[in-house]
Amino acid sequence: MSDTTTIDPDLRQQVVDTICELLPRVLKREVSGASETTTLMDDLGMSSTTGLELVLELEDKLEREISVEDMGRDNFETVGSLADYVAGNLLPEE
Amino acid sequence: MTALVAIGTYVPPDRVPIESLADEFELTPMQLRVFRRYHKLGSAAHAPSLSLTELLGLAVADLRLTVEQAARIRYVLYARTFPGVVPYPLNPLHEVCRSFGLQHASAFAVGHHACASGLLAVDLAGRLLASAPPDALALVLTGEKAFTGEARFVPETSMFGEGAAACLVAASGPRDRQLSYVASLRGEFDGELEEVAGEFQRIYHDALGAAVTSAVSSAGLSLSDIALILPHNVNVVAWQRVCKRIGYPLDRVLLDHVADYGHVFCADAFLNHRTAVARGLLQPGDHYVIAAAGAGRGATFSAMVFSH
Amino acid sequence: MFALGLRRAVSRRYPTPALLAADAGHAARLSTYLTDLLAPQGLTLAPDALTPVRGQSYGEMAVPLLPADPVDLLVLAYDVPDISPGRAVSTYLTHVCPGSPMSFAVSDQGRAAAFTALSLMQTYAATHPRAVLIAVEQADLPYDPGVPVTLPAAHAGIALHLAADAPPASVTVTPDSDAVLDSLDGLDAATVVLGGGLAGLADDVKADRVVLADPAQPMTGVWEALAALDLDTAGRIVVADYDPALRYLCVATFG
Numbered sequence: 001m002s003d004t005t006t007i008d009p010d011l012r013q014q015v016v017d018t019i020c021e022l023l024p025r026v027l028k029r030e031v032s033g034a035s036e037t038t039t040l041m042d043d044l045g046m047s048s049t050t051g052l053e054l055v056l057e058l059e060d061k062l063e064r065e066i067s068v069e070d071m072g073r074d075n076f077e078t079v080g081s082l083a084d085y086v087a088g089n090l091l092p093e094e
Numbered sequence: 095m096t097a098l099v100a101i102g103t104y105v106p107p108d109r110v111p112i113e114s115l116a117d118e119f120e121l122t123p124m125q126l127r128v129f130r131r132y133h134k135l136g137s138a139a140h141a142p143s144l145s146l147t148e149l150l151g152l153a154v155a156d157l158r159l160t161v162e163q164a165a166r167i168r169y170v171l172y173a174r175t176f177p178g179v180v181p182y183p184l185n186p187l188h189e190v191c192r193s194f195g196l197q198h199a200s201a202f203a204v205g206h207h208a209c210a211s212g213l214l215a216v217d218l219a220g221r222l223l224a225s226a227p228p229d230a231l232a233l234v235l236t237g238e239k240a241f242t243g244e245a246r247f248v249p250e251t252s253m254f255g256e257g258a259a260a261c262l263v264a265a266s267g268p269r270d271r272q273l274s275y276v277a278s279l280r281g282e283f284d285g286e287l288e289e290v291a292g293e294f295q296r297i298y299h300d301a302l303g304a305a306v307t308s309a310v311s312s313a314g315l316s317l318s319d320i321a322l323i324l325p326h327n328v329n330v331v332a333w334q335r336v337c338k339r340i341g342y343p344l345d346r347v348l349l350d351h352v353a354d355y356g357h358v359f360c361a362d363a364f365l366n367h368r369t370a371v372a373r374g375l376l377q378p379g380d381h382y383v384i385a386a387a388g389a390g391r392g393a394t395f396s397a398m399v400f401s402h
Numbered sequence: 403m404f405a406l407g408l409r410r411a412v413s414r415r416y417p418t419p420a421l422l423a424a425d426a427g428h429a430a431r432l433s434t435y436l437t438d439l440l441a442p443q444g445l446t447l448a449p450d451a452l453t454p455v456r457g458q459s460y461g462e463m464a465v466p467l468l469p470a471d472p473v474d475l476l477v478l479a480y481d482v483p484d485i486s487p488g489r490a491v492s493t494y495l496t497h498v499c500p501g502s503p504m505s506f507a508v509s510d511q512g513r514a515a516a517f518t519a520l521s522l523m524q525t526y527a528a529t530h531p532r533a534v535l536i537a538v539e540q541a542d543l544p545y546d547p548g549v550p551v552t553l554p555a556a557h558a559g560i561a562l563h564l565a566a567d568a569p570p571a572s573v574t575v576t577p578d579s580d581a582v583l584d585s586l587d588g589l590d591a592a593t594v595v596l597g598g599g600l601a602g603l604a605d606d607v608k609a610d611r612v613v614l615a616d617p618a619q620p621m622t623g624v625w626e627a628l629a630a631l632d633l634d635t636a637g638r639i640v641v642a643d644y645d646p647a648l649r650y651l652c653v654a655t656f657g
Binding site for chain 3: 172178179211244
């Protein structure tokens, strides 16, 4: 469970926005009304591998590497929970 | 207590990279990146010029059975992921037995536990040997050909590799003794993989984790007593998630061969055991887990605890 | 010493086609599977091999053979593949069988698979006192394998319902055997059921009653004959058969 108190809220918001931007690309269809409470698997029908594609797209977009070692199903629950995870698990920039 | 006596293996030198599956399985460049980066699927062992009989035979040959050992083999069990792999009535199992002078043994296939059938075979071998003369042996054969699409790639999950293992089993022995066995049969996942995939993915890590913890507690142990897990080489993400569920360190799961062998059907445990021993990862007295899960119109999650 | 014994034996024939046979999606997948299965042997699937799908489904055949009461163990024995060669049938049966029993399948041993299944089941007797053995065979092979092959004449299935509190059964499967009569001597059986592989020995077997199983049903014939006996009056029963291709002599004794 990532410690949200140490996450930069601006970074987190940037990740939320980027996720919402990337959803149509990853799901290969129109996605409307996505927000941080949107549930990835239930609302959007995202599969485990598509979820990882999203993480990879995020890495490309944010130009940062994300450590997935501690990632579990619960991190993929909502756009917000994923943003929490990503923002808390960016590898230090080189 | 059932004991593993020796393991013979064969992994062919050729490899097929995951990119070579892109056309057949309509994999996008992004999907391939995900597989390489996260699942650690890279390439799979490939033996295009070897028949199934030859593949199995090479693993048996690797055992270097003495005439005396061969004479003591009463049972040969072939554990397969795919129930039907050659045209009927061809019988690679009995061909291999003939090649190695094992016609005196009772040979048969056991399965319908998908990739967990190898664990079933070890357990059944031990059960039969328990009421056989004490010096009797059984041979457990595993390994298959990636002869059809379903046997090459499981969508979103793994690449199958061609290879084989031959495990000599005794009713008792000084090491690699079986302490427990748990098989969780989930027949509700009978149906084409695409239909059941969502629900199956949802329960997979819980079910596999539960099989591991159940086998460990059946053996009167706790997870901290387990030095190593020898997994089925499905992919790294699956095991990351299982470890997270049960609180076991990922670096004690031997996942090195996911990227270079692929998922060698029911043989992964035995190939991984070979590597573990070669690398000195198992000391006498260490407890380890062999675990595997499979699906294919019916899902099974199994685990066994051994004492090295 | 725990051992399973025979409670009852049931048998069925299946005159109507499998429901799965009508599934076009399944037929298409089966076609791909079989084509790939045959290719390494240089064999091909005829264009009309699966139009219609003539074979049966072991999953469907087994369901009416399942016990009404819970069991702890279920083992499926078969030899000829069915129309779902990739399906983990016994795992599916665990899901639908009362008691959600531990299950597995035994194959690749001709008609001896049912006898081997019985001997495997005996090793579970102490912990799994209620068990069912299901042996099935279906009569259609949608390709010419290029070698001699014997198929059953009809789709057939049997179930042996076993329990630890019934008179114990015993089984031997002898590999590399010539069809040896001696093994049937001294068994002191009231009733002997001889499978097609041993029919030639009928006159030499000593028993109060010798029953010849349907020789056209290699996998289920002997068990079908067993199912037709009145277990209360048959006395000690020996079921014996010989697999001529794989050379296993199989003998099971009940009671």
